[in-house]
Amino acid sequence: MSENKNFLVPIAFLGLIFFSCGFALGINSLLVPVLQESLSVPSAGAYLLIGATFIPFLIFGYPAGQLIKLIGYKRSMAVAFLMFAISFGIFIFSAKQESFVLFLVASFCCGTANAFLQTAINPYITILGPIDSAAKRISIMGICNKLAWPISPLFITLVAGEHFTISQLDKPFYIIIAVFLGLGVMSLMAPLPEVKAAGEDEGEASTSAEDAHVSQYANSKTSIFQFPHLMLGALAIFFYVGAETIALATLIDYAKALGLDNANNYSWITPLCISVGYVSGVVLIPKYLSQTRALQICTMIAIVGTLCVVLLPGTLSVFSIGIIAVGCSLMWPAFWPLSMQDLGKFTKSGSSVLTMGLIGGAVVTLLFGVLKDNFGPQNAYWICLPCFLYIAFFAFKGHKLR
Numbered sequence: 001m002s003e004n005k006n007f008l009v010p011i012a013f014l015g016l017i018f019f020s021c022g023f024a025l026g027i028n029s030l031l032v033p034v035l036q037e038s039l040s041v042p043s044a045g046a047y048l049l050i051g052a053t054f055i056p057f058l059i060f061g062y063p064a065g066q067l068i069k070l071i072g073y074k075r076s077m078a079v080a081f082l083m084f085a086i087s088f089g090i091f092i093f094s095a096k097q098e099s100f101v102l103f104l105v106a107s108f109c110c111g112t113a114n115a116f117l118q119t120a121i122n123p124y125i126t127i128l129g130p131i132d133s134a135a136k137r138i139s140i141m142g143i144c145n146k147l148a149w150p151i152s153p154l155f156i157t158l159v160a161g162e163h164f165t166i167s168q169l170d171k172p173f174y175i176i177i178a179v180f181l182g183l184g185v186m187s188l189m190a191p192l193p194e195v196k197a198a199g200e201d202e203g204e205a206s207t208s209a210e211d212a213h214v215s216q217y218a219n220s221k222t223s224i225f226q227f228p229h230l231m232l233g234a235l236a237i238f239f240y241v242g243a244e245t246i247a248l249a250t251l252i253d254y255a256k257a258l259g260l261d262n263a264n265n266y267s268w269i270t271p272l273c274i275s276v277g278y279v280s281g282v283v284l285i286p287k288y289l290s291q292t293r294a295l296q297i298c299t300m301i302a303i304v305g306t307l308c309v310v311l312l313p314g315t316l317s318v319f320s321i322g323i324i325a326v327g328c329s330l331m332w333p334a335f336w337p338l339s340m341q342d343l344g345k346f347t348k349s350g351s352s353v354l355t356m357g358l359i360g361g362a363v364v365t366l367l368f369g370v371l372k373d374n375f376g377p378q379n380a381y382w383i384c385l386p387c388f389l390y391i392a393f394f395a396f397k398g399h400k401l402r
């Protein structure tokens with residue numbers, strides 16, 4: 001794979017795109033408690049809102065990959081931003097009608113836009129440079145993404161007022177629509193180079209030993225499902241996204257359930273902690289720490305954090321969610337390069353499979369809501385433990401299987 005030396009501008013623009021993804025998803029952390037209060041929706045129903053955001057990853061993961069093959073990365077990004085703008089228009093209509101069903105439809109549409117965007121930007125940043133430093137680049141993107149999560153509730157509160165009702169969401173959402181349309185236009189104009197993974201270009205002779213090796217391995221396969229490390233990586237993403245979404249999106253609701261004062265003030269814990277992990281990845285990977293070792297260490301941290309959340313009392317339990325966030329930080333940056341390695345001509349199809357793994361954000365969070373209703377908010381966090389135990393298997397063994 002030829003390496004472009006001037007990555008500063010593409011990485012800066014991609015950071016803006018990752019920020020916008022985090023901003024869109026962060027709105028759910030505000031909508032869940034608001035809908036519970038305004039529409040008297042139970043926890044399982046409210047967390048279905050988050051589930052509706054992730055269901056499209058399973059449905060549209062493969063079509064998104066095919067769209068990238070057809071029109072390229074940049075145009076696919078522009079299409080995704082147009083979808084985002086339409087989705088927030090549906091959110092406005094849902095708020096005026098005060099309809100929970102329409103909110104679910106809007107979340108589904110927003111998730112569809114996110115599925116198309118994630119399918120484009122994650123493989124792009126992975127192959128925009130050497131594969132052994134991919135986790136470092138994705139860590140930079142992760143900082144942009146996760147810092148946006150708490151900003152979106154603050155932005156909506158600032159524009160709509162501190163004690164707003166769902167019928168007052170139109171003004172901030174109109175602003176968001178304008179921003180996403182602008183980002184769509186910028187995607188078409190941005191100086192993003194066309195990139196390909198090692199061994200991906202079947203029409204050209206291999207220019208390096210790496211390309212030749214990957215091409216030979218990939219060409220021996222007839223289906224994307226013949227790459228065991230990719231399939232196991234997609235399942236790891238399934239469990240990771242579910243557990244991470246719980247850590248990021250349930251903290252305010254959990255603090256309120258425990259009766260803590262000023263619950264909204266706790267929203268900074270997980271984005272800050274996960275950003276600390278990302279900064280560590282930027283500094284340490286690959287010079288001092290391989291992305292594989294980083295994944296192994298973070299998995300152990302997440303397991304310890306889960307046990308602290310379910311076993312410690314009150315405020316300590318809430319702050320322990322930050323430990324889970326630190327553990328989650330370098331998982332996503334490691335999953336992509338480890339799972340996409342050696343895919344060659346199947347790279348774009350492989351990114352679709354990994355994107356489909358994000359359906360875990362729907363399944364696991366819905367189960368979390370059911371557990372919360374039946375066993376209490378603290379015990380619901382036990383669901384994170386089996387998620388991280390599987391990720392430990394992938395970190396130590398699964399990614400090596402060929």
